[in-house]
Amino acid sequence: MDRKTNQRKIIQLLQIIAMGLIGLFVACEADTPYPDNPALELSGTWQCRETSEKLPPSSYTVSIASSSSSGEEIEVSNFYQLGQARKVRILIQGYYLSIPVQTVDGFTISGTGSVNGRFDQISLTYTVDDQSEINTVQNIFTR
Structure with a gap:
């Protein structure tokens, strides 16, 4: 037994x-094989879910366009809900993203992030300084 x-x-x-x-x-x-031109892979319309220290959570649409032939730089329109005419540059290094210090419409923005292996989700953490206070922001872009 x-x-x-x-x-x-x-x-x-x-x-x-x-x-x-x-x-x-x-x-x-x-995962999607790593693309020859990651900026083109990320180009298009994305839904953004945003949370921050200073503002209530929000959802809105952003547009991403390739801004270099090397595929290592994108521009995001309507970043931080600044409007479609305002663009923030983001550098791509593999799956790692870097938002270099830049001033857009009076807001100084910088931060870091990543893109997932399927290139269908972007996570960003950055600061926005409007010269009176600094807001730390988290974004999730999906499509």
Whole structure:
């Protein structure tokens, strides 16, 4: 009887492991191969969810366009809801994003971020200084 009990336990354990592995493979979606021109891959219209220290949460649309032939720089229109005519430059280094210090319409902006492996989500953390206070902001762009 002990031998049958041990065999059942081993079979149950193997079934649990097999189900876990199946779940892992089903849940993992393959990343997009890294593109030759990441800026073109990121170009288009995105939905932004924004939270910050100073303002209530908000959602709005931004537009991303490639701004270099190397594919290592993009411009985001309507960044921080500054309007479609205002653009913020973002540098791309692999999956890492850098917002160099720049002043747009009186707001000094800088920060960092990343893009996921499928190039369908961008996460940014940055500061905005309007000369009276500094606001720390988190954005999630999705499409």
